[in-house]
Amino acid sequence: MSALGRVLAALLLALLVAGAADARAWSWLGVRIRDLSEQEMDELASRHGIIEGFGVVIVEVIEDTPAARAGMRAGDIVVAFEGRPVTETRLLQRLIAQAPVDRDIRLTVLRTAGRKALPVRLVNMPRRMVGEQIAAAFGFVLRETETVSERPSASAPTVTFVVRGTAAERAGLEVGDVILQVNDLAVLTRDAAREALSEVPTDRPLHLTVRRDDRHVALTLAAPDNPPKP
Incomplete structure (x- = not known):
């Protein structure tokens, strides 16, 4: 695993511990x-x-x-x-x-x-952090890409890391996927995606629509096997 991968994996571990399902009041x-x-x-x-x-x-x-x-x-x-x-x-x-x-x-x-x-x-905990924790619970990290050439929208949220063995990997989510919808709610920026994710329960499947190359792909991420708890 690359140095970036190790850092992101450590970040995910830290996020998972905080209890994404109940993080809204933490x-x-x-x-x-x-x-x-x-x-x-x-x-x-x-x-x-x-x-x-x-x-x-x-x-x-x-x-x-x-x-x-x-x-x-x-x-x-x-x-x-x-x-x-x-x-x-x-x-x-x-x-x-x-x-x-x-x-x-x-x-x-x-x-x-x-x-x-x-x-x-x-x-x-700020709502943006709650959204990051929800993403972590399902096994992925978001970022905003830096150049217009990387994505169709100048501020679209992009998957930068997927953890092995998680709901995200099993559903087929890939690094570089641009998230367009979270549970049928359109998202144009990383902040919008995090806001939408902050309302997602981790005891139910998460439905994402992503742009991959020139295709739109619908993915269903199962509820995490071991959702984080206090």
């Missing part, structure tokens, strides 16, 4: 994260003590989000959530998604200078 921090490598774990254990040989790396802090307002930085290593050890991305995703939005929660991060406790007030 909390959101506003970061991209990854697990520590074994080498990083060893370095942390050596530098901070064996108990610190775990955590989740903040890869990116999205602007104007709870994480940004709390002063979180790319490179921070989250080691605790409200005092509970954070050992992997799945756990942090789950804890954040289930946390209340009406009070501060405490995240403990490791930096070069040592541990730092950051109070963070979460917000409800």
Whole structure:
């Protein structure tokens, strides 16, 4: 798998954990994260003590989000959530998604200078993120292509990754497909597609119409075998 494929697969994993079926009311921090490598774990254990040989790396802090307002930085290593050890991305995703939005929660991060406790007030997950999670639950990622030559519409949403063994792959969805309809609702942009996907339940089939080369193809994606849950 290419480096891009690995990144997208990791993103899908993170999205799947958050519970797409119930994500409409879930909390959101506003970061991209990854697990520590074994080498990083060893370095942390050596530098901070064996108990610190775990955590989740903040890869990116999205602007104007709870994480940004709390002063979180790319490179921070989250080691605790409200005092509970954070050992992997799945756990942090789950804890954040289930946390209340009406009070501060405490995240403990490791930096070069040592541990730092950051109070963070979460917000409800934006609808665009909900749509991305629904897509992830079915096994695909969307993007807007960059050039008019790539697609018939200058802003049409395009499938950029399909996860093996998912409903999307089994239905025949392919990288490069341009999504035209979501459950019979026409979509012209990625944002429109994400908005439509945000209303899709993951316990029912998803019907897509896509443009592939010069053809229109109708696809039915079965409800995910294991829809994400809290």
